[in-house]
Amino acid sequence: SYELTQSPSVSVSPGQTASITCSGDKLGNKYACWYQQKPGQSPVLVIYQDTKRPSGIPERFSGSNSGNTATLTISGTQAMDEADYYCQAWDSGTVVFGGGTKLTVL
Amino acid sequence: QVQLQESGPGLVKPSGTLSLTCTVSGGSISSYSWSWLRQPAGKGLEWIGHIFSTGNTNYNPSLNSRVTISADTSTNQFSLKLRSVTAADTAVFYCARDSVAGSLRYFQHWGRGTLVTVSS
Numbered sequence: 001s002y003e004l005t006q007s008p009s010v011s012v013s014p015g016q017t018a019s020i021t022c023s024g025d026k027l028g029n030k031y032a033c034w035y036q037q038k039p040g041q042s043p044v045l046v047i048y049q050d051t052k053r054p055s056g057i058p059e060r061f062s063g064s065n066s067g068n069t070a071t072l073t074i075s076g077t078q079a080m081d082e083a084d085y086y087c088q089a090w091d092s093g094t095v096v097f098g099g100g101t102k103l104t105v106l
Numbered sequence: 107q108v109q110l111q112e113s114g115p116g117l118v119k120p121s122g123t124l125s126l127t128c129t130v131s132g133g134s135i136s137s138y139s140w141s142w143l144r145q146p147a148g149k150g151l152e153w154i155g156h157i158f159s160t161g162n163t164n165y166n167p168s169l170n171s172r173v174t175i176s177a178d179t180s181t182n183q184f185s186l187k188l189r190s191v192t193a194a195d196t197a198v199f200y201c202a203r204d205s206v207a208g209s210l211r212y213f214q215h216w217g218r219g220t221l222v223t224v225s226s
Contacts, residue, residue, distance in 0.1 A: 001167065001168075030209065030210070031207065031208050031209055031210035032210070033210060033212040035151075035213075042200060042216040042217065042218055042219055043151065043200075043213070043216060045212065045213065045214045048205070048207055048210065048212050048214070049207040049208055049210055052207070054214060086150060086151055088151075088212060088213075089210070090209060090210050090211045090212075093164055094153070094164075094166060094167065095141070095143075095153035095156075095166075095211060096153075097150055097151045097152065097153065098150070099150045100150045100151075
């Protein structure tokens with residue numbers, strides 16, 4: 001079965017750029033999306049189809065996907081961005097999630 | 107704006123069947139595909155399966171033998187049944203509406219989630 005791998009945690013200082021990566025075999029040949037989840041809340045879609053932002057998602061969130069790695073980039077990270085982030089892809093008729101990355105804004 | 111709300115028992119006995127319903131408002135379930143997902147406490151998201159607007163279903167292979175998803179267009183609801191549950195099935199269960207972009211299926215609309223505990 002297809003697997004997506006994320007680093008468990010990433011730390012960033014306020015105002016700096018955070019990069020969260022998601023690795024999978026030939027992931028660049030598929031589309032990826034990203035969700036933000038804060039404690040006690042449902043996930044929120046922040047990026048879909050590799051690079052697209054849903055309405056209402058701040059411009060500081062961006063995405064890319066090439067080779068074996070998809071990346072979620074948060075520019076000018078704010079304290080409110082502290083959350084768990086999950087990547088997701090679609091493979092062989094199955095939805096696959098990464099294990100999640102906890103973003104800490106120090 | 108579509109809204110989803112999960113409902114069902116919060117406690118299920120081991121070896122029993124977990125049954126949840128998702129009530130959809132703000133749109134017809136006949137027009138989209140709908141998924142169930144779950145998240146054990148402190149762990150990641152897992153997709154359980156979905157039902158297409160045709161009524162066809164597709165399940166996560168890891169749960170395929172225990173899962174049934176169905177829909178009732180007259181009540182605008184879809185449901186999940188998970189059989190032979192164990193403590194490992196304890197989780198927050200979410201219903202969501204499928205969105206499709208190219209070859210990607212993803213979730214922009216989620217319910218608030220409901221905690222189901224498997225315990226005697």
